[in-house]
Amino acid sequence: xxxxxxxxxxxSAAGFTTTVRVGVTGLSRAxxxxxxxxxxxxxxxxxxxxxxxxxxxxxxxxxxxHARHLAALAADPPRWPERTDAxxxxxxxxxxxxxxxxxxxxxxxFLDYPxxxxxxxxxxxxxxxxxxxxxLKRLEAPGIAPLTREFLTFVRGLPRxxxxxxxxxxxxxxxxxxxxxxxxxxxxxYLQPGRHLMPAPGPQPPWMDLFPMPGDGPLAGLxxxxxxxxxxxxxxxxxxxxxxxxxxxxxxxxxxxALHGGAAAFADTKEALGAAAAALxxxxxxxxxFSALTELRLPPRVIDRVAFVATKxxxxxxxxxxxxxxxxxxxxxxxxxxxxxAHFAGASVRCTEDFVWTLEGRPVSAVRGRVLGQNVLxxxxxxxxxxxxxxxxxxxxxxxxxxxxxxxxxxxxxxxGVPNIGMEAILKFxxxxxx
Amino acid sequence: xxxxxxxxxxxPRIEAEDLPxxxxxxxxxxxDPAPRRIWSMPxxxxxxxxxxxxxxxxxxxxxxxxxxFIRGAALxxxxxxxxxxxxxxxxxxxxxxxxxxxxxxxxxxxxxxxxGTDAKRRVRAARQWVRDLPEGPALLPAIDAINDPDAxxxxxxxxxxxxxxxxxxxxGRTAAIQTMAGIAAMPSPGLTAVFxxxxxxxxxxxxxxxxxxxxxxFGTLALVRRTALAAGAVAGAEMAANAAAHAVLSSPVxxxxxxxxxxxxVAARRMVVLARAAEVACSPVPxxxxx
Numbered sequence: 089x090x091x092x093x094x095x096x097x098x099x100s101a102a103g104f105t106t107t108v109r110v111g112v113t114g115l116s117r118a119x120x121x122x123x124x125x126x127x128x129x130x131x132x133x134x135x136x137x138x139x140x141x142x143x144x145x146x147x148x149x150x151x152x153x154h155a156r157h158l159a160a161l162a163a164d165p166p167r168w169p170e171r172t173d174a175x176x177x178x179x180x181x182x183x184x185x186x187x188x189x190x191x192x193x194x195x196x197x198f199l200d201y202p203x204x205x206x207x208x209x210x211x212x213x214x215x216x217x218x219x220x221x222x223x224l225k226r227l228e229a230p231g232i233a234p235l236t237r238e239f240l241t242f243v244r245g246l247p248r249x250x251x252x253x254x255x256x257x258x259x260x261x262x263x264x265x266x267x268x269x270x271x272x273x274x275x276x277x278y279l280q281p282g283r284h285l286m287p288a289p290g291p292q293p294p295w296m297d298l299f300p301m302p303g304d305g306p307l308a309g310l311x312x313x314x315x316x317x318x319x320x321x322x323x324x325x326x327x328x329x330x331x332x333x334x335x336x337x338x339x340x341x342x343x344x345x346a347l348h349g350g351a352a353a354f355a356d357t358k359e360a361l362g363a364a365a366a367a368l369x370x371x372x373x374x375x376x377x378f379s380a381l382t383e384l385r386l387p388p389r390v391i392d393r394v395a396f397v398a399t400k401x402x403x404x405x406x407x408x409x410x411x412x413x414x415x416x417x418x419x420x421x422x423x424x425x426x427x428x429x430a431h432f433a434g435a436s437v438r439c440t441e442d443f444v445w446t447l448e449g450r451p452v453s454a455v456r457g458r459v460l461g462q463n464v465l466x467x468x469x470x471x472x473x474x475x476x477x478x479x480x481x482x483x484x485x486x487x488x489x490x491x492x493x494x495x496x497x498x499x500x501x502x503x504x505g506v507p508n509i510g511m512e513a514i515l516k517f518x519x520x521x522x523x
Numbered sequence: 524x525x526x527x528x529x530x531x532x533x534x535p536r537i538e539a540e541d542l543p544x545x546x547x548x549x550x551x552x553x554x555d556p557a558p559r560r561i562w563s564m565p566x567x568x569x570x571x572x573x574x575x576x577x578x579x580x581x582x583x584x585x586x587x588x589x590x591x592f593i594r595g596a597a598l599x600x601x602x603x604x605x606x607x608x609x610x611x612x613x614x615x616x617x618x619x620x621x622x623x624x625x626x627x628x629x630x631x632x633x634x635x636x637x638x639g640t641d642a643k644r645r646v647r648a649a650r651q652w653v654r655d656l657p658e659g660p661a662l663l664p665a666i667d668a669i670n671d672p673d674a675x676x677x678x679x680x681x682x683x684x685x686x687x688x689x690x691x692x693x694x695g696r697t698a699a700i701q702t703m704a705g706i707a708a709m710p711s712p713g714l715t716a717v718f719x720x721x722x723x724x725x726x727x728x729x730x731x732x733x734x735x736x737x738x739x740x741f742g743t744l745a746l747v748r749r750t751a752l753a754a755g756a757v758a759g760a761e762m763a764a765n766a767a768a769h770a771v772l773s774s775p776v777x778x779x780x781x782x783x784x785x786x787x788x789v790a791a792r793r794m795v796v797l798a799r800a801a802e803v804a805c806s807p808v809p810x811x812x813x814x
Contacts, residue, residue, distance in 0.1 A: 164546070407673045441547055444669075444677040447533045453673040456540070457547055465544040471535035488535045496547040507549035 105181070105193035108522055109333055111391075114340030115277045115360055116203040116285065119399045119436055121157060121169040123340060124200045126436035126506045128154040128178055130515065131196070133505040137523065142179035142195055152178035152200050158502040161437060165461070166495045174289055175201040175326075184523070194522055199334070201326070204282035207360060208322045209331065209367035211280060216315035220300035223280065227267075231352025235274055239267040239299075249305035256307055257297045264299035275349025277341075278360035281318055288325070295321070331368060336518045337394040339364065343415060344400055347473070347487040358477065361396075361420045393428040395514050396420040402435035402509050403490045404473055405442050405453035409433040409509070414475035430517045434510030439493035445469055457493040466491050581610065616739070623742030627749070630736070633807035637676060645672040649679055652807050655735055656683050676808070684808040688799075691730045695798025698726040699791040706790060719790050723797055730801035749804035750797070 112120050112127075131139045144151055153176070157169035178198040183191045211219060224243070227236040242263050250256060265284045272279055279285060283296065295317035301308055339361070346357035368391060398416040401409045412433035422429055440457035445467055447454075454469040471487040496507045562570070584606045592599030636648035649666055653659045662682060666675050702722050709715040724743065727750055731738050738746050 166546075405673060438549065439547070442673065442677065443681075444674045447536070450533060451669055451674045452533055453677075458544065459539075462539070463543045465540045466537060467540065468537045469533070469535050470537070472532065485532060486535060488537055491537055494546065496549050499549050 105195050106522070107195040107197060108335050108519070109197040109199065110336040110338065110518060111199050111331065111334035112338045112340070113201075113206045113364070114203050114338070114397075114399075115206065115342065115357065115364075116272065116279075117171075117345075118203055118340035118342045120200055120203055120340055121172050122161075123338070123397075123399070123436040124152060124178055124198055125154050125157040125161065125169055126508050126511055127198060127515065128152070128180070129158060129502050129506045130508070130511055131180055133503065137182040137184045137194070139180045139182045139196075142181040144177065144179055147177070149175055149177040149199075152176040152198065154178055158498075158506075161495050161506065162498040162501045164497075168460075168495070172200055172202050173286060175199065182523075196519070196522075202282065202286040203340075204279070204286040205322075205326060206282070206364050207278060207280050208282040208318075209327060210363040211315075211319050212323060212327060213367065216312035219280070219315065220302065220311070223300040224302065226278070226356075229352060231350070231355075232271065232274070232276065235270050236267055239263045243299075243301050246301060246303070246307065247305070248303045250301075250303070250307035252306040252310040254297075257310060260299045260301065261297040275345060275353035275356075277346070277353070277357045278363065283318070293317070293321075334391055335393075337368065337391050338514070338518065339394060339396045339420060340399050341396070341416070341420070342400055343398040343412065343419065344403055344470070344473070344487075344490055347478075348470070348489045351483045354477070358419050365420060365422055391427065393430075393518055394422065395430050395432060395517055397432045397434050397510075397514060400435060400490060401433035402438045402440045402457075403455060403468065403493070404470065405455055407453040408473045411473040411475040415473060415477070418476045432510050432514050432517075434508065434514060436506070436508055436511065437495045438507040438509055439495050440468070443467075457491075457496075459491050460494045466493070577613075584610070619737075620739040620741050623736065623738045624745060626736050627738070627742060627745055630734075630805065630807045634809055637679075637807060638809040642672040646675055648807070649675045653679070653683065658683055658686075679808050684806055687733060687806060688802050690733055691798045691802035692795070694726060694729050694733070695795040698722055698729075698794040698798065702794050703788075703791045723794065726794060726797055727801045730798055731805050734802075734805040736805060746801070746804065750801045 112124050114120050114123075132141075160167040160169050176199075178200065180196045180198075182194050182196075184194055185191050214222070224240075227240060239260075242260060246256070246260075261284075268279045268284050272285060281298065284298075287296065295314040298311055298314045298318060301311055341357065341361055343357065346354045349357075396416050396419075398412045401412055404412065410433070413431050416433065417431040420431065440455035443454060443456055444451045445454040446452070447469065452469055454467055456465045456467045458464070459466045468488070468491055470490060471485065474482055498506055588599065588602045588606055591602040633648045633652055636644045637652075646666065649672075650663065653662045653666060656662070662678070665678060669675055669678065702719060705718050705722065706715050709718055724747070727746055728738060728743060731743075731746055736742070736746070
């Protein structure tokens with residue numbers, strides 16, 4: 089429920105500008121920047137309503153540089169857009185005819201930010217002790233034991249009453265960050281705190297030297313204080329100004345790479361998606377609305393549509409994309425429901441073409457494209473995509489790593505849109521009611 | 524009795540091909556056909572006028588033939604023969620137009636079925652299209668053997684659709700050369716415009732005939748409209764078409780002509796693009812990749 093909706097309707101009917109803010113979130117390396125670049129190209133290429141870049145005024149959030157990202161994709165040889173290391177905003181405006189009423193002004197705002205930071209949101213719900221216990225328990229999972237052994241050995245070796253020593257804190261933090269990097273390279277997704285993997289720009293405050301540890305000694309106390317400071321920073325910089333103001337949400341996840349990562353990586357991705365979904369604001373709260381009104385503020389916005397998108401769908405053949413969307417549906421659900429949700433398998437920037445490959449005497453739907461830096465086509469049949477979380481049998485067969493294909497040539501340098509899969513359906517679901 | 528092989532899963536693999544390949548191009552999406560509209564005012568007025576003209580003249584003719592029979596059997600039979608022949612020719616013209624328009628709509632239906640998600644309809648549409656092609660007898664068993672709608676579509680793209688496209692491209696290249704030569708011979712810009720329009724129209728009809736369509740007047744108009752829609756989508760692939768046109772127009776004589784006459788080269792290139800657009804409009808196979 090959104091109590092602002094009637095006011096929005098009246099405002100739009102009267103010809104005022106209505107603003108719809110869409111958050112583009114997702115797990116790390118899911119392709120958020122490419123997604124937003126493709127969205128910008130698709131909307132700017134529309135004949136009706138015609139969109140234009142909107143001024144950002146005197147706001148704090150930097151502009152999403154879609155022209156630079158588009159140029160990188162259109163270049164010859166092409167480059168993938170650089171990874172996001174800070175929050176940025178893409179704002180577009182359009183004038184929508186609604187005769188005989190005056191035309192309606194629509195402002196669409198898309199937020200892009202590092203995927204690593206999404207998993208900082210669940211921290212808001214936990215104390216240091218609860219987070220630390222849960223994290224250490226996850227790190228002890230047998231599937232990832234060789235990768236976490238060094239850090240866990242350090243933590244277990246700490247005396248129960250370890251002193252709040254900066255050298256100890258620094259050593260533990262370095263080990264923990266190194267381990268998080270290793271886990272990420274192994275395909276794990278549920279890695280906290282996110283800023284350990286993608287620090288905010290500028291000098292790092294002391295509370296960044298943080299790691300989970302058991303006990304209640306002085307060092308654990310220092311870690312708890314730093315954790316509280318970290319959570320406060322997340323609340324101040326991310327949750328309140330950005331996520332609290334989002335009307336629609338896109339959650340992207342690279343499920344295919346998780347399938348390649350194996351059972352542990354896949355389970356981790358599932359858990360990460362679940363935690364992220366649970367941390368976002370889905371339902372209207374009268375208490376919050378009342379509290380906001382007493383402080384002469386507008387009630388916080390409520391997300392009323394969310395699109396879960398399994399990205400890189402062009403890396404499997406068309407026949408498998410239905411399964412990929414179904415798998416995404418199985419992985420990502422809003423706790424409690426009550427929100428308009430849809431699940432998609434899409435590719436923001438298409439890199440491959442489908443073709444039939446005869447393997448072992450049988451025709452198989454596969455894809456082929458040029459890998460970055462190569463001038464020959466690479467054929468890929470990574471394996472069968474299951475339509476639900478796979479059982480033990482699935483992991484007995486390999487699901488190959490996805491090649492890093494180069495983007496297709498962009499017609500007209502991207503000015504008439506970017507070749508993609510499923511973007512129109514995603515935009516229709518997200519914005520169909522306002523366009 | 525043949526040995527039954529266990530249905531074991533195919534081993535995944537990733538392999539690089541041997542030959543260098545160009546960067547993949549986005550293929551044009553054929554714009555959706557315009558939603559079916561109720562009859563417009565000009566259509567209502569035109570149809571009403573046609574009914575009045577044909578109906579009243581028919582009634583008048585019947586009365587006239589009846590009168591002639593009263594005057595004499597020979598006169599009656601002669602006037603009946605004239606009336607039947609005249610109206611027969613008129614109605615056979617109408618019938619031909621209706622068939623041509625119906626064939627165009629059938630292409631739209633087949634394209635929708637082939638692009639749809641219903642596997643049965645896709646395979647059925649593929650069979651239906653292939654049946655009318657010269658290579659149909661060879662392809663039908665292959666379609667029956669491949670129990671995968673995506674593979675069937677890929678087969679169509681890589682087989683008959685690719686062959687038709689190559690022939691349409693050849694027609695486009697021929698039209699390009701003729702346009703260059705024709706423009707050189709035209710005495711006035713006005714005649715040049717008429718000539719280019721006529722050659723473009725003829726090219727569209729040639730490509731349609733290649734796909735088994737025989738459009739009449741209204742069929743041609745409908746086809747021109749579809750081609751115009753497809754031409755917008757083909758703009759993305761114009762680079763490839765331009766390269767083809769460049770290859771055609773590389774003869775020194777034609778290059779000289781193109782250099783002498785502003786716009787002649789452009790008009791010739793447009794013929795190549797037009798052929799590709801008309802091919803997209805006439806083919807039921809949705810644009811995709813050729814396997």
